[in-house]
Amino acid sequence: MQDQTAHSIKLQRYYKYHSTIYDATRWSFLFGRQQFLSSLPELMSQPRILEIGCGTGNNLQLLEYFYPDASITGVDLSEDMLEKASRKVGNSKELNLMQFRYGSEGPDWDPFDLVVLSYSLTMIGENIDTILQHVHEDLNPNGYIAVIDFHDTPFKWFRRWMWHNHVSMDGTILPMLKKYFTEEKVSLNKAYFGFWKYFTFLGKRS
Ligand SMILES: C[S@@+](CC[C@H](N)C(=O)[O-])C[C@H]1O[C@@H](n2cnc3c(N)ncnc32)[C@H](O)[C@@H]1O
Structure with missing residues (x-):
């Protein structure tokens, strides 16, 4: 586990620049997001949805589209990423953006019907059990x-390069999700013919 304040500062610095090129570049390696969100189950009316690490808000836009009567909250620790998100989706009662580090901080909010984590768990740095x-x-x-x-x-060198970009690619998250959720x-999907694999997991609170 890393020192969380230091990790959070590193991520905020990283995204100061990367927020400016995020939408233009990430389509080429953050695969499967739109298809995954479009496959999520129907929810009761007026559901409460949370995205942790919402970044520049692409998924928030999709969630708004797939769940038009939802109340959606997007949290991110990076002010720069949230600024981009706010330009896309605004900041209203139905779609609320909040800046904080999920895990160690956070409001005492009402429970959610759906929590989405899209390419954020491998960057979160904290003890994944706690998250x-x-x-x-x-x-x-x-x-x-x-x-x-x-x-x-x-590829070890690629894992190291991703680690350098604050991403941990060690295959441990999927088994942990199976431990906490039904x-x-x-x-499990191949990217670029197996250069790396990415997963999707839909679970229920058990
Ligand atoms: C790779 S981006 C993914 C953004 C978006 N979910 C997407 O699919 O495009 C990861 C995001 O998670 C955020 N993040 C990482 N750790 C976080 C934490 N503990 N609390 C809130 N946001 C966090 C980062 O600031 C970054 O915006």
Whole structure:
């Protein structure tokens, strides 16, 4: 586990520049997001949805589209990423953006029907057990967790390069998700013919 304040400062610095090129570049390696979100289950009317690490807000836009009557909250620790998100989706009662580091800080909010983590768990740096326990507490008893993220790579040098970019690609997250949540649907997918794998996980609070 890393020193969280230091990690958070590093990420905020990293995204000061990367927020400016994020949307133009990430389509080429953050695969599967739109398809995954479009496959999520129907929710009760006026659901409460949380995206942790919402970045520049692409998924928030999609969630708004797929769940038009939802109340959606996007949190991110990077002010620069949130600024981009706010230009896309605004900041209203129905779509609320909040800046803080999920895991160690956070409001005492009402539970959510769906929590989405898209390419953020592998960057979060904290003890993943702690994060997943928080998600568990933040979900309604029948709530869903939907995660899409990097899984692993056969290339050590690439894992190191990703680590240098604050991403941990060690294949440990999927088994932990299965420990905390009841699995509904899982997929493991190859990117660039197996250069790395990414996974999707849909689970229920167990
Ligand atoms: C790779 S981006 C993914 C953004 C978006 N979910 C997407 O799919 O495009 C990871 C985001 O997670 C945020 N993040 C990392 N750790 C976080 C934490 N503990 N709390 C809130 N946001 C965090 C980063 O600032 C960054 O914007």
